Amino acid sequence: MNFDELIDRRNTDCAKWDKMEAIYGVPADEGLAMWVADTDFRAPQVVLDKMHEMIAHGVFGYFDNSVSFNGAIQWWMQERHGWSVEPDWIFTTTGIVNAVGLCLDTFTQPGDGIVVFSPVYHAFGKVVRNAGRELIECEMVNDNGRYLLDFDAWDAQMTGKETMLILCSPHNPGGRVWTQAELQGVADFAKRHDLLLVSDEIHHDLVYPGFKHIPMPLADPSVIDRLVMLTAPSKTFNIAGLHTGNVIIQDPKLRARFRDRMLALSVAGNSMGQAALAAAYSPEGAAWVDAQMQYLEGNRKVFDAAIADLPGVTSMPLESTFLSWVDFSGTGMPTAEFTRRVEKEAKIAANHGASFGQGGESFLRFNIGTQRSRVEEACDRLRAAFSDLQ
Numbered sequence: 566m567n568f569d570e571l572i573d574r575r576n577t578d579c580a581k582w583d584k585m586e587a588i589y590g591v592p593a594d595e596g597l598a599m600w601v602a603d604t605d606f607r608a609p610q611v612v613l614d615k616m617h618e619m620i621a622h623g624v625f626g627y628f629d630n631s632v633s634f635n636g637a638i639q640w641w642m643q644e645r646h647g648w649s650v651e652p653d654w655i656f657t658t659t660g661i662v663n664a665v666g667l668c669l670d671t672f673t674q675p676g677d678g679i680v681v682f683s684p685v686y687h688a689f690g691k692v693v694r695n696a697g698r699e700l701i702e703c704e705m706v707n708d709n710g711r712y713l714l715d716f717d718a719w720d721a722q723m724t725g726k727e728t729m730l731i732l733c734s735p736h737n738p739g740g741r742v743w744t745q746a747e748l749q750g751v752a753d754f755a756k757r758h759d760l761l762l763v764s765d766e767i768h769h770d771l772v773y774p775g776f777k778h779i780p781m782p783l784a785d786p787s788v789i790d791r792l793v794m795l796t797a798p799s800k801t802f803n804i805a806g807l808h809t810g811n812v813i814i815q816d817p818k819l820r821a822r823f824r825d826r827m828l829a830l831s832v833a834g835n836s837m838g839q840a841a842l843a844a845a846y847s848p849e850g851a852a853w854v855d856a857q858m859q860y861l862e863g864n865r866k867v868f869d870a871a872i873a874d875l876p877g878v879t880s881m882p883l884e885s886t887f888l889s890w891v892d893f894s895g896t897g898m899p900t901a902e903f904t905r906r907v908e909k910e911a912k913i914a915a916n917h918g919a920s921f922g923q924g925g926e927s928f929l930r931f932n933i934g935t936q937r938s939r940v941e942e943a944c945d946r947l948r949a950a951f952s953d954l955q
């Protein structure tokens with residue numbers, strides 16, 4: 566595993582590099598793609614070997630996804646997260662955004678209020694609104710560059726039409742790993758307002774040293790009768806294009822409702838994605854993830870040091886994820902100006918903060934899940950683009 570190896574993803578129908586010119590106006594040849602949340606790393610060898618084996622075999626017919634895949638998920642959750650999962654609690658979807666859509670479809674009605682703690686991963690709002698539900702943004706408190714949950718304010722905001730809460734744990738884009746007390750607060754809030762709790766824990770493997778992710782059912786077992794857990798190997802192993810997500814539901818009644826909907830819509834996984842998952846959720850995959858976290862820790866330090874050099878610009882200290890949430894409010898520049906400098910001068914494509922909802926307006930999100938030399942290049946370009954501030 567050589568995370569420094571530069572891999573050119575241009576002209577591979579890759580969203581991050583091949584769409585950045587169309588979306589951000591950042592030229593494909595000299596631009597740095599730091600937006601879409603995948604990494605530029607090759608998947609672990611154990612996954613590549615499995616893919617090669619399947620290609621050599623050459624038959625891609627219908628397959629039985631019931632045994633080895635769910636066993637691998639069970640092993641991973643126990644081994645890496647101390648969470649005991651039974652195989653029959655697990656459903657496979659085409660990804661986690663798909664899983665959120667299925668939860669909306671199964672457990673809510675058009676017009677229902679769907680609560681998120683904003684700013685948060687933008688696809689939640691997209692799916693909620695397109696499903697004809699109302700997005701209820703509960704804005705977090707930005708406490709000196711660290712997001713906190715504000716249940717007292719949010720209690721007052723609830724109207725009674727809310728039926729579901731989508732939690733992002735760990736948090737994208739703020740990088741928080743929620744503590745036991747915070748998760749307890751979330752569970753209590755869900756109970757107080759009678760909300761189904763959908764806990765999107767897709768970033769759970771990407772936690773930096775010194776922090777510990779707590780799966781929601783371990784934080785508060787009493788919330789299990791209203792809990793749907795979402796996890797996936799996609800961020801962890803950079804296999805998002807294989808479209809495989811895990812929905813894990815312990816409560817039998819919720820599970821029965823979800824199963825009926827899955828059958829009604831005939832949602833199922835694909836053989837390559839599920840085989841990649843089973844290969845990745847293994848001791849070899851675990852060793853690779855540990856090495857990747859060490860590497861990302863190095864990237865985080867390099868990037869944060871550069872941002873700290875820019876007067877008025879701050880990055881939230883990442884506890885998890887490879888997504889750095891950078892606040893330009895201290896520069897006094899309007900959003901259009903700091904965005905122009907990043908896109909036109911530094912030639913970096915980074916996500917616009919406003920797309921993550923209320924509270925995101927003065928931010929850009931930079932994906933540092935790339936080779937160190939690219940992170941260093943981005944740092945040099947940002948220093949130059951904001952050099953007049955120094």
Ligand SMILES: Cc1ncc(COP(=O)(O)O)c(C=O)c1O
Nearest residue numbers: 602660661662663686737767805
């Ligand atoms: C919190 C969160 N959920 C879901 C996804 C996407 O999941 P998928 O590709 O499985 O739909 C992302 C990707 O950035 C994410 O950050």
